[in-house]
Amino acid sequence: MQEMAYELIVGNNADVDRLTQEALTEGFTANQVLDDGLLNGMAIVGVKFRDNLIFVPEVLVAARAMKAGMTHIEPILSASGAEPAGTVVMGTVKGDLHDIGKNLCIMMLRGAGFVVHDIGVDSSPEDFIDAAEEHEAEVVGMSALLTTTMPNMGRTIATFEDMGMRDEVRIMVGGAPVTQDFADEMGADAYGDNAVDAVDKAKDLVKLLAELKSS
Numbered sequence: 001m002q003e004m005a006y007e008l009i010v011g012n013n014a015d016v017d018r019l020t021q022e023a024l025t026e027g028f029t030a031n032q033v034l035d036d037g038l039l040n041g042m043a044i045v046g047v048k049f050r051d052n053l054i055f056v057p058e059v060l061v062a063a064r065a066m067k068a069g070m071t072h073i074e075p076i077l078s079a080s081g082a083e084p085a086g087t088v089v090m091g092t093v094k095g096d097l098h099d100i101g102k103n104l105c106i107m108m109l110r111g112a113g114f115v116v117h118d119i120g121v122d123s124s125p126e127d128f129i130d131a132a133e134e135h136e137a138e139v140v141g142m143s144a145l146l147t148t149t150m151p152n153m154g155r156t157i158a159t160f161e162d163m164g165m166r167d168e169v170r171i172m173v174g175g176a177p178v179t180q181d182f183a184d185e186m187g188a189d190a191y192g193d194n195a196v197d198a199v200d201k202a203k204d205l206v207k208l209l210a211e212l213k214s215s
């Protein structure tokens with residue numbers, strides 16, 4: 001498991017692919033391989049990225065290695081009906097084509113057990129609403145990298161309100177120019193500063209929504 005985590009951290013997808021397969025053949029469960037091997041590695045990648053010890057290219061190669069391992073794990077987990085941590089719809093707002101940060105967040109969320117529906121870039125308020133409805137998402141995540149497109153987060157939140165859907169979802173925003181103050185002003189439920197923070201906030205939001213729905 002340590003070897004698997006190490007090869008993931010250094011982005012060696014061929015070895016992660018082989019070690020995952022070997023571990024499953026040797027009788028380790030999919031959950032053991034996921035938790036003790038792949039997620040342990042990915043957690044270290046997340047911390048190193050947050051602390052500026054590694055950068056976007058290293059995270060992307062680690063993500064590719066994670067994906068290689070997950071191809072063996074996913075079919076077993078979905079057949080076993082394991083409960084996901086939550087369902088998230090994630091996109092970059094209208095007019096904005098930047099997706100590297102969004103994709104990193106998605107990768108970290110998936111690594112943490114969330115089901116994430118990626119609606120891509122240049123996503124209109126209606127795109128977010130349609131996807132949230134279709135997938136019964138608990139969390140809607142919006143990313144923006146341009147000061148000119150940041151207001152589209154507020155417009156999307158307003159559209160959720162207009163459609164009477166604001167209470168159905170919790171909304172998280174993020175992206176380099178976005179701040180906690182801006183998120184508060186727009187009426188978002190959470191602000192994610194980075195991909196690791198996005199995972200923590202998504203966990204909090206799922207819990208909060210469950211509490212609200214049960215009260």
Ligand code: B1M
Nearest residue numbers: 097098099100101141142143146147174175176192194195
């Ligand atoms: Co663009 N661009 N760009 N660009 N680009 C910036 C953002 C810019 C700051 C560069 C600059 O001038 N210094 C500037 C914006 C200025 C401003 O708004 N004030 C800019 C500009 C102006 C533009 C164009 C307008 C340029 C032009 O055509 N004249 C144009 C706009 C196109 C459009 O979107 N309509 C444009 C185009 C592009 C490329 C296509 C060339 C490319 C994007 C490729 C792609 O994404 N597939 C690009 C890039 C790469 C950048 C820079 C260099 C890097 C952005 C990036 O990927 N960062 C950027 C300058 C910079 O930031 N140094 C720049 C790495 C990424 C991991 O960080 O996205 O912040 P980030 O994500 C972080 C956190 O913010 C957080 O987690 C991530 C991981 O830690 N996070 C979330 C992000 N989303 C989150 C969501 C959450 C939670 C956390 O919850 C939902």
